[in-house]
Amino acid sequence: MTDLPNEMTFIRAEGSGGPEVLAAARGPLPTPGEGEALIEVAAAGVNRPDVMQRQGMYPPPPGAPETLGMEISGRIVALGKDAKGFVVGDEVCALIAGGAYAEYAVAPTATCLPVPKGLSLIEAAGVPETFFTVWTNVFERAGLRQGQSFLVHGGTSGIGTTAIQLACARGATVYATAGGPEKVAFCETLGAARGIDYRSEDFQAVLKEATGGKGVNVILDMIGGEYTAKNIKSLAPEGVLVQIAFMQGPKVQIDLTPIMLKRLTLTGSTLRSRPVAEKARIAEALTREVWPLIEAGKVKPIVHATFPLEKAADAHRLMEGSSHMGKIILTTAKAPPR
Structure with missing residues (x-):
């Protein structure tokens, strides 16, 4: 050297x-x-x-x-x-x-x-960190495909902005949560079909209406805590919830019934x-x-x-x-x- x-x-x-x-x-x-x-x-x-x-x-x-x-x-x-x-x-x-x-x-x-x-x-x-993370979790683990629907929490984070763009570029319909009108609008400028203001809106209710009750195919979550049960309820049959962090904490109580009835997959990874x-x-x-x-x-x-x-x-x-x-x-x- x-x-x-x-x-x-x-x-x-x-x-x-x-x-x-x-x-x-x-x-x-x-x-x-x-x-x-x-x-x-x-x-x-x-x-x-x-x-x-x-x-x-x-x-x-x-x-x-x-x-x-x-x-x-x-x-x-x-x-x-x-x-x-x-x-x-x-x-x-x-x-x-x-x-x-x-x-x-x-x-x-x-x-x-x-x-x-x-x-x-x-x-x-x-x-590197965000693109490696989004690719391996959203497209490899969860298998998000063209024509499917996708929710990412924290849409204006580094992970969120990457996930919105990649999912849109590969033909998915994207929803994203963010805090406040400015951030919600920013998610939509990146391609999200609907930004959801978690400060004033219930993302579960918004997704139910936006998808005609079907739910979304894939959710990428870094919040954990009380979001977990709502994520499960927001998934479509055969849907996948991918956990990559837990800002509200890793320990949760959930009802296993919808996982069985809708044949859901709960997974996660670290890089x-x-x-x-x-x-x-x-x-x-x-x-x-x-x-x-x-x-x-x-x-x-x-x-x-x-x-x-x-x-x-x-x-x-x-x-x-x-x-x-x-x-x-x-x-x-x-x-x-x-």
């Missing part, structure tokens, strides 16, 4: 707690191992699991860096042994298990993807702890099925705000306030101007 600095700036969590525990620090560059690339980071996405990790509620998987962050964009500056598919100088975006809040990060080349044509490096940093080989398979599917949609302008990451890396605490405050619509991105000195 010649011509590289000996040290880099990264964001350290000084214990568990609020955003104020995040502070810039200096340390050595990571070294790429077998099958890995060292990436000079231009930008890194901020995601809800980062907030949970900072709070001490979501520890990194074994072997992952303690530094926060799971998605980056930038330029490959070094390759480890047997790293394939890319060369030094390539611009990529990548899904990683940790270490994104830094000027340099290591990523398996199997989970690196070329920056889609037409996207800036800042936009590309908002792709971060999956083996690299599984993530590589998802990366291949994204390259084949989703990259053409991005490059054709049919789908794009929605960037709400950017912050310099050193202002990671401010980025976390914005995320916790839930006023954002789309992705929150950290940028380094290597990021192009917006």
Whole structure:
């Protein structure tokens, strides 16, 4: 790794707690191992699991860096042994298990993807975590197909904006919940047939009316809690509820009767702890099925705000306030101007 600095700036969590525990620090560059690339980071996405990790509620998987962050964009500056598919100088975006809040990060080349044509490096940093998550849960686990109906909760989150666009682009009728008229309208500009204001509307009642009592085929939920029973009642026969988080808590009481009568499937998954080989398979599917949609302008990451890396605490405050619509991105000195 010649011509590289000996040290880099990264964001350290000084214990568990609020955003104020995040502070810039200096340390050595990571070294790429077998099958890995060292990436000079231009930008890194901020995601809800980062907030949970900072709070001490979501520890990194074994072997992952303690530094926060799971998605980056930038330029490959070094390759480890047997790293394939890319060369030094390539611009990529990548899904990683940790270490994104830094000027340099290591990523398996199997989970690196070329920056889609037409996207800036800042936009590309908002792709990996959300697109990997939505693709594997909505289209692989739940099997959402053209002509079906789909509900996503949290429609203006990074996951939500991605799910709305991908489901619409692949021919589904989309419904989305969001908080307040502005957010509801934003969901509809992204393609949702009906945005539902959870502050003033009952999504179960809205869906019953909108679908003529049939319900929707797939629901992507990150709320849990009291939403779970209502989700089950809102599904059509043979419908699928996919749980990817539980902001209202993981423990619920439900009536199993509608699951049996409507032959429903309740499933869920996490992405971060999956083996690299599984993530590589998802990366291949994204390259084949989703990259053409991005490059054709049919789908794009929605960037709400950017912050310099050193202002990671401010980025976390914005995320916790839930006023954002789309992705929150950290940028380094290597990021192009917006």
